[in-house]
Amino acid sequence: EAGVAQSPRYKIIEKRQSVAFWCNPISGHATLYWYQQILGQGPKLLIQFQNNGVVDDSQLPKDRFSAERLKGVDSTLKIQPAKLEDSAVYLCASSLGYRLGQGLDTQYFGPGTRLTVL
Amino acid sequence: DAKTTQPTSMDCAEGRAANLPCNHSTISGNEYVYWYRQIHSQGPQYIIHGLKNNETNEMASLIITEDRKSSTLILPHATLRDTAVYYCIVRVGTSGTYKYIFGTGTRLKVLA
Numbered sequence: 001e002a003g004v005a006q007s008p009r010y011k012i013i014e015k016r017q018s019v020a021f022w023c024n025p026i027s028g029h030a031t032l033y034w035y036q037q038i039l040g041q042g043p044k045l046l047i048q049f050q051n052n053g054v055v056d057d058s059q060l061p062k063d064r065f066s067a068e069r070l071k072g073v074d075s076t077l078k079i080q081p082a083k084l085e086d087s088a089v090y091l092c093a094s095s096l097g098y099r100l101g102q103g104l105d106t107q108y109f110g111p112g113t114r115l116t117v118l
Numbered sequence: 119d120a121k122t123t124q125p126t127s128m129d130c131a132e133g134r135a136a137n138l139p140c141n142h143s144t145i146s147g148n149e150y151v152y153w154y155r156q157i158h159s160q161g162p163q164y165i166i167h168g169l170k171n172n173e174t175n176e177m178a179s180l181i182i183t184e185d186r187k188s189s190t191l192i193l194p195h196a197t198l199r200d201t202a203v204y205y206c207i208v209r210v211g212t213s214g215t216y217k218y219i220f221g222t223g224t225r226l227k228v229l230a
Contacts, residue, residue, distance in 0.1 A: 004161070033217075042205055042220030043162065055215050091161050095216070105209075105216050106152070109161030 002026065004110035006092050012116045018080040021113045025073070025094030031055075032069055033107060034077050035091040043091055049075065050097055079115075087117045121145060121208040127225040130200075136193040138224050140206030143187040150209045151182060152218065153191045155202040162205065165191065196228045 005024040013019050025032050031050050035043035046065065048056040051072040060067070064083070069075040079086055089112040095105050123141045130136040142151060150169050154162040166173055166180045168189070173180045179192040193200055205223040209216050 031216075040222075042222050043218075044220070045217055048215070048217060050215070056217065093161075097213075105213065106164050106167065107218065108164065109154075111159075111161050 004092055004094055004108055006090075006110040006113055008113055009111065010114050010116075012118065013082055014118050015084055016081040018078065019082055019115060020076050020078045021090050021092075021115075023075045023077070023092030023110060025075070025092070026108055029094035029096055029108075030072070031095045031097030031105075032075050033093040033095075034067055034075070035093065037089045037091055037112070039088070046077070082115075082117045084117050087115055089114050121149075121210070121219060122206045122221050124204075124206050124221060124224045126222070127227070129227050129229055130193075130196045132198060132228050132230050133195055136196040136200065136226060136228070138191040138193075138204050138206075138226065139188065140190070141188045142206070142208050145186055145208050147186075151180070151189050152207045152209055153178070153180065154205045154207065155200075156205065156223070157199075157202045165204075167209075196226075198228050198230060200226065201228045202226060 007022050033048050034046045036046050037043040046060045047067045049069040052069045067077045091112045093107040093109045095107045150167050152167040153165040156162045166178050168180045168182050182189045203223040203225050205220050207218045211217050
């Protein structure tokens, strides 16, 4: 089966500009996650969707970051305006999200988008 | 905050077993341990998970102590392609709201 797709793979922008990232999860996966990974650190969850509803956005800097998942499939993450500290890899992941049993809700990650803010 | 602690880095000779430890002393009774690895410039890749029994798949084995406060990921015959950052994660939440809290992982270098 196809994996999680993300685009673009790389993006360079200047501070105060806007940027958007796109994610297409694995077919049939109800739950979608966006993570931010700063160099040398583990991924940090920004927002989690169950179908098209937000489950957790407690770590999302809402003054500049926004995300949507229209129709419960694809998702976009936007930063407006970007700051230097937003330079990171943005990872999208998806999982089935159903009550299959406690151990089966494995997350599968896309390749990420590397953002550089100058 | 991450619920796991791991050594920052480890080396392993090619062909030998790589044993990666993880402490998760505050784990709750229904929380699973997941292991992922991240090869440079790629997204994290799922390896294995477990609750309290030891688990094995085609990639690795997971040994969980009886008190569940620590675990070890075993790569039985490490190859150069196993060089990566390995993350031990305790999955928190409930069905539909599960989430991973990543730590900084262990950087494994497999030496020729």
